[in-house]
Every structure is written in structure tokens, then in C-alpha cells.
Amino acid sequence: MSTRRLVVLGLVVSALVAGVLSFYASAHPDGLTHVAQSLGFASSARSSATSGSPLAGYSAAGVHDPRLSRGLAGLAGVAVVGLVMGGLVLLLRRRSPRRER
Amino acid sequence: MHVPDGFLDAPTSVGTAVVAGGVVAACLVRSARHELDDRSAPLAGLVAVFIFAAQMVNFPVGAGTSGHLIGAALAAVLVGPATATLCLTVVLAVQAFLFADGGVSALGTNVLLMGVVAVWVGYGTFRLALAVLPRRLSSVSVAAGIGALVGVPMAALAFVGLYALGGAAPIPLAQLAAVMTGWHVLIGVGEALITMLAVSSIVATRPDLVYGAHGRLPELELRTPEPVA
Numbered sequence: 001m002s003t004r005r006l007v008v009l010g011l012v013v014s015a016l017v018a019g020v021l022s023f024y025a026s027a028h029p030d031g032l033t034h035v036a037q038s039l040g041f042a043s044s045a046r047s048s049a050t051s052g053s054p055l056a057g058y059s060a061a062g063v064h065d066p067r068l069s070r071g072l073a074g075l076a077g078v079a080v081v082g083l084v085m086g087g088l089v090l091l092l093r094r095r096s097p098r099r100e101r
Numbered sequence: 102m103h104v105p106d107g108f109l110d111a112p113t114s115v116g117t118a119v120v121a122g123g124v125v126a127a128c129l130v131r132s133a134r135h136e137l138d139d140r141s142a143p144l145a146g147l148v149a150v151f152i153f154a155a156q157m158v159n160f161p162v163g164a165g166t167s168g169h170l171i172g173a174a175l176a177a178v179l180v181g182p183a184t185a186t187l188c189l190t191v192v193l194a195v196q197a198f199l200f201a202d203g204g205v206s207a208l209g210t211n212v213l214l215m216g217v218v219a220v221w222v223g224y225g226t227f228r229l230a231l232a233v234l235p236r237r238l239s240s241v242s243v244a245a246g247i248g249a250l251v252g253v254p255m256a257a258l259a260f261v262g263l264y265a266l267g268g269a270a271p272i273p274l275a276q277l278a279a280v281m282t283g284w285h286v287l288i289g290v291g292e293a294l295i296t297m298l299a300v301s302s303i304v305a306t307r308p309d310l311v312y313g314a315h316g317r318l319p320e321l322e323l324r325t326p327e328p329v330a
Contacts, residue, residue, distance in 0.1 A: 001306045003143055010147040018154035026159040026167035031284035032102050032260070034166040039277060044269035046107035048201040056201035058157060070157075077153050077195060085149035085191045089142045092133040 011082070018074030022058070023067050102171065102256060102285070103196065104211055106204030113267025118209025124217050125190050128183035136181030141310050144303075145180045149188040151299070152176060153195065160291050168288030171215050171256070174223030174248035175296040178241065178313035179303060182224040189216035210263060218259040223252030227313060241314045242301035246293035253289035257281040 001009075029037060036042035054061035055073045063069035109117070137145060152172035159167035172192075176185035193211045196202040203211045227248030234240035261278045300311070308314050 003140065003307070003310065006303075006307055006310075007143045007147050010151060014147070014151045014154040017151075018157050022154070022157035025157060025169075026161040028159070028161060028165050028167040030102065030159060031162070031166060031168050031257070031281070031288050032104065035277070035280050035284060036108070038280065039272050041108070041268070041270040041272055044107045045105040046204070048106060048197070048203075049205045050198055051201045053199055053201055055199045058200055058202070073200070074154065074157055077157075077200065078150050080199065081153040081192055081195050082146055082150045084195065085188060086146040088187065088191065089137060089145045092129065092137055093139065093142050 011078075015075060015078055018078045019071040022074045023070050102211075102215060102253075102260070103193075103203030104207040104214070104260065106206045108204075108269055109207065109210060109263055110267040110269060111206075113263055114206050114210060116266075117213045117263065121190075121209040121212040121217060125186060125212065128186040131183035132181065132187055136184045136312065141180060141312065144310050145184050145188065148172075148176045148180050148185075149191050152188060153192045155295065156192065156196070162284065162287040162291065166284060168284070168291055170292055170295050171219050171253060172296075173215060173219035173256075174227060174245055174252050174292070175299050177220050177224035178227055178245040178248065178296075178300055179311055181312040182220055184312075185220045185224070186216045189220060210260075214256045214259050214263075219252040219256040222255040223248040226251040231313070236317070238304060238308055238314060238317050239301070241304055241308075241311065241317060242297045245300040245313065246297035249296040250286075250289045250293040253292050254282050254285040257285035 033042065036045070050056065055076060058073045059066070059069040060072040060076070063072055152170065152175070155170040155172060159169045162168050173185060173189060176188045180188065190212050193203060193208060193216060197205050197208045227244045230244035230247040231240060234244055258278060258281065261274065261281050264272070264277060265274050304311055304314060
């Protein structure tokens with residue numbers, strides 16, 4: 001399989017996971033949150049400075065259908081992470097000497 | 102395991118941000134010099150994207166608790182530990198700034214726990230496991246799973262260590278360590294399964310791209326003529 005094909009396939013899988021599968025994620029608190037609740041220090045959490053973000057809590061602001069809202073937020077995240085990491089990798093590659101393997 | 106704002110006091114949060122920043126800077130250099138090459142670079146972008154996506158899918162671990170992939174060992178084995186630290190840092194920063202997942206003042210803490218401790222403990226464990234396991238290509242994904250299984254509870258214990266330094270509330274630390282470890286061993290099992298699945302699928306298709314499989318390629322691969330660049 002060519003690298004291009006592998007990356008495209010991986011991106012499709014990631015988009016499906018973030019855009020569709022994520023709706024079926026467990027809504028229970030995660031390990032740390034659960035521990036904080038059971039030991040009684042959960043209340044020391046402050047709400048994030050970015051809680052007003054249009055994507056806060058993995059739901060797209062203004063989209064009322066919960067499935068669509070979470071799916072769109074997931075796809076937006078996939079796109080942003082891909083652009084940022086892709087850009088970083090390009091920068092790092094340009095600065096490093098070409099090596100043979 | 103995303104730590105929200107307020108769990109740790111300001112000096113501890115600043116301290117973790119300084120340490121995390123230093124490690125990330127060192128990883129930028131190491132990744133460019135020793136890990137990223139023209140052929141494997143696209144995989145680094147894909148790994149970060151996949152980790153973001155997989156982290157949205159919490160899986161139940163029993164008794165009203167859930168966990169999700171961290172992806173530290175997965176990334177370290179596929180693209181190298183320094184590049185893995187960068188992948189996790191990008192994912193955690195996007196989550197903190199756009200999705201309000203993990204506090205902004207706690208970003209350094211989260212990078213330290215998941216992008217540094219889970220990555221480097223996971224990678225070190227992977228290397229140890231690979232040295233013990235049979236010299237087969239399939240051992241790479243098994244060793245990656247073992248790295249994941251160990252890396253997750255170690256990151257949880259690192260949180261307990263930070264909480265001992267600057268936790269917001271007085272909590273008995275032995276009890277905190279016990280329950281954090283207990284839950285994160287369970288989450289680590291899920292992490293190990295997903296890591297083995299992801300690593301084995303890349304090893305099955307393009308073992309030459311897998312950082313942790315260097316030196317483990319079958320003879321046949323070595324005889325394949327390189328395409329002229």
C-alpha cells in the first residue's frame with residue numbers, strides 16, 4: 001500500500017470515529033473525574049477559560065441535533081489537528097538534513 | 102485523564118508548564134534530527150488525527166466510570182517517542198483551546214502527564230518488552246500493548262505525585278494513589294487492546310514506516326529495491 005493511500009485510509013477511519021462513532025461514547029465520568037468525585041475533590045475544578053468556545057464540550061454551537069452537533073465538532077477537530085500537526089511536520093522536515101535509511 | 106483547571110494550585114501548574122515546555126522543545130529538536138524522515142512524516146500527522154478522534158470515544162470500564170485512549174505508546178511505537186510527545190501536545194492544545202477539554206492553565210500538567218510520562222514510560226516499557234519477546238515482527242504490536250498497559254497507570258501515578266505537591270484539597274494520598282492506579286490499570290487494558298489493533302494494522306500493511314519495527318523487517322523487505330526518488 002502506498003503511503004498516500006495509507007494516510008488517506010487512516011484519515012477516513014479517523015473522520016468516521018470522530019464524526020460518527022463518537023456519538024456512541026460512554027457518557028460516564030472518566031477515571032480521574034470519577035476518582036475526584038468519590039474522594040470529594042471534584043468541586044475544586046473550575047470551568048475552563050475556553051468554555052465559551054463554539055466547540056466547547058465537543059458540541060458545535062447552534063446545531064441542535066446532538067448527533068450532528070457532536071459529529072461536526074469531531075470533524076472540525078480532526079481538521080484542525082491534521083492542519084496543525086501536518087504543518088509542524090512540514091516545518092521540522094524542512095529544517096532537518098535529508099537522511100538515507 | 103484530562104486535568105481541569107483548579108485541581109492543582111498555581112505554582113504547581115506553572116512548574117509543570119515550564120517542565121513540559123522544556124521537554125517539548127527538546128522533542129522538537131530530537132524529532133527533526135532523529136525521527137522524522139521523508140517517508141514516515143505523513144504518518145506523524147495521521148497519528149495525531151487518529152488520537153484526537155479516538156479520544157472522543159470513551160469506553161465503559163465498569164461501575165459508572167469510563168476511559169478513553171491516550172495514544173501515547175501507540176504514537177511512540179509508530180512515529181518515535183519525541184514525535185509522539187509532539188503529537189500528544191498538539192492534540193491536548195487543540196482540546197484545551199477549542200473544546201474546553203482539560204484546563205488551559207492545566208495544559209502544561211496534561212502535556213506532562215500524557216505527552217511526556219505516558220509517552221516515555223510507554224516507550225521504555227515497549228523497548229524492554231521487545232528485547233524479551235521473540236524476534237518476530239508480530240512482537241512489535243504485543244510490546245506496544247504492554248507499553249500502553251504500563252504507561253497509563255504510570256501517568257495516573259504521576260498525577261498523584263503532582264497532587265502531593267500542589268493539590269487543591271487535602272486528600273489522603275495513599276488512598277488517592279490506590280484508586281487512581283486501580284481505575285487506570287483497567288483503562289490501560291482498553292488502551293493496550295486499541296494500541297495493539299492500531300499498531301498491528303500498520304505493521305501488517307507498511308512495516309517499513311513503523312519506528313519501533315526498525316531492524317525487525319523480514320529479509321524479503323530488505324531485498325526489495327528502493328524506488329528511485
